[in-house]
Amino acid sequence: MSDAVRIVEVGPRDGLQNEKTAVSVADRIAFIEALIGAGLNPIEVGAFVSPKAIPQMVGSAEVLRGVSGHTGTEFHVLVPNEKGYEASQAAGARAIAVFAAASEGFSRANINCTVAESIERFKPVLARAKAGGIKVRGYISCVLGCPYDGEIKPQAVVDVARTLFDLGCYEISLGDTIGVGTPAKARQLLRAVAGEVPMPKLAMHFHDTYGQALANLYAGMEEGCRVIDSAAGGLGGCPYAPGATGNVATEDVVYMLEGMGIRTGVDMAKLVAATNTISRLIGRPPLSRVASALNAKARNS
Ligand code: HMG
Ligand code: MG
Numbered sequence: 001m002s003d004a005v006r007i008v009e010v011g012p013r014d015g016l017q018n019e020k021t022a023v024s025v026a027d028r029i030a031f032i033e034a035l036i037g038a039g040l041n042p043i044e045v046g047a048f049v050s051p052k053a054i055p056q057m058v059g060s061a062e063v064l065r066g067v068s069g070h071t072g073t074e075f076h077v078l079v080p081n082e083k084g085y086e087a088s089q090a091a092g093a094r095a096i097a098v099f100a101a102a103s104e105g106f107s108r109a110n111i112n113c114t115v116a117e118s119i120e121r122f123k124p125v126l127a128r129a130k131a132g133g134i135k136v137r138g139y140i141s142c143v144l145g146c147p148y149d150g151e152i153k154p155q156a157v158v159d160v161a162r163t164l165f166d167l168g169c170y171e172i173s174l175g176d177t178i179g180v181g182t183p184a185k186a187r188q189l190l191r192a193v194a195g196e197v198p199m200p201k202l203a204m205h206f207h208d209t210y211g212q213a214l215a216n217l218y219a220g221m222e223e224g225c226r227v228i229d230s231a232a233g234g235l236g237g238c239p240y241a242p243g244a245t246g247n248v249a250t251e252d253v254v255y256m257l258e259g260m261g262i263r264t265g266v267d268m269a270k271l272v273a274a275t276n277t278i279s280r281l282i283g284r285p286p287l288s289r290v291a292s293a294l295n296a297k298a299r300n301s
Helices: 011-015 025-037 060-067 082-090 104-111 115-132 154-167 183-194 213-222 250-259 268-282 289-300
Strands: 006-009 043-047 075-078 095-101 135-141 171-176 202-206 227-230
Touching: 006 043, 006 250, 011 025, 011 043, 011 075, 025 043, 025 060, 025 268, 043 060, 060 075, 060 082, 082 115, 095 104, 095 115, 095 154, 104 115, 115 135, 115 154, 135 154, 154 171, 154 183, 171 183, 171 227, 183 202, 183 213, 202 213, 213 250, 227 250, 250 268, 250 289, 268 289
Parallel strands: 006 227, 043 075, 075 095, 095 135, 135 171, 171 202, 202 227
Antiparallel strands: none
């Protein structure tokens, strides 16, 4: 398992969307610039969603414009509908992500429509993006369990993945939104989805609520998946996924990959510094085990 892995940093979006403390546009830009400095690319920086649904993402246009000078970095933003698409384009987005769910309960709670209706909303977004040369990623939430509907059959994920891929998403990110998955289930899911969408087009977006995310990623890598979503400091969660905690921490992913001989190009010291700064701003210590260990080591040396 030594071939390259692509890390998609989602901290400035998934990481901050669930925080009680609002982070200012200037501080979000500084966080993203620190992540760029640490070598992360691409980075998900915001969401063009209803300000009532996710007030933390208000100002995403200013954030995107604020980092646009970093032309070597690809910036992703979430878009739920045509209104969001138009706002993303006015702000200069070149890469967007639509987000569906494998379960009806989460779809209704998160984006106020059925899974089928969400696909209908995405169709014009994908058509306009294709015409405009904009890259579109497709997320599927609750792939290993739903806070409303419980267990999710792999076939439900396969169907949505196939649909999003056929509509033109260049990559399908499989979200264990509430972090309930275990390695055997993650493996089974990846196998099932890879039967319909080529493995190089799949990404793993695992939250770490039950402490299984790294093990699940390792199992997914053994299946051949090479794209990992993670958030600096283990930030993250979704207000519509009760009880869910952060994404797998980027520091922990980088530490594991480097330990496996897989070069990530990420500067760990700079990444931990970025995490420490954002953690101070939101007023709680990082969830990342590696960041905590390195911080303790620095204090004791
Ligand atoms: P709705 O209420 O059904 O939408 O919400 P609507 O079309 O009826 O519009 C209602 C209001 O929202 C209107 O404003 C619209 O203008 C406005 P009002 O007249 O009441 O003042 N509106 C918008 N405003 C800004 N940007 C927009 C937009 N669209 C409508 N794009 C909607 C439907 C999808 C808009 C709403 O439910 C929403 O924004 N949901 C977003 C939820 C969200 O962002 N969740 C977190 C991200 S997903 C996630 O974290 C999971 C992931 O990480 C993967 C994983 O872990 O599984 C990706
Ligand atoms: Mg997420």
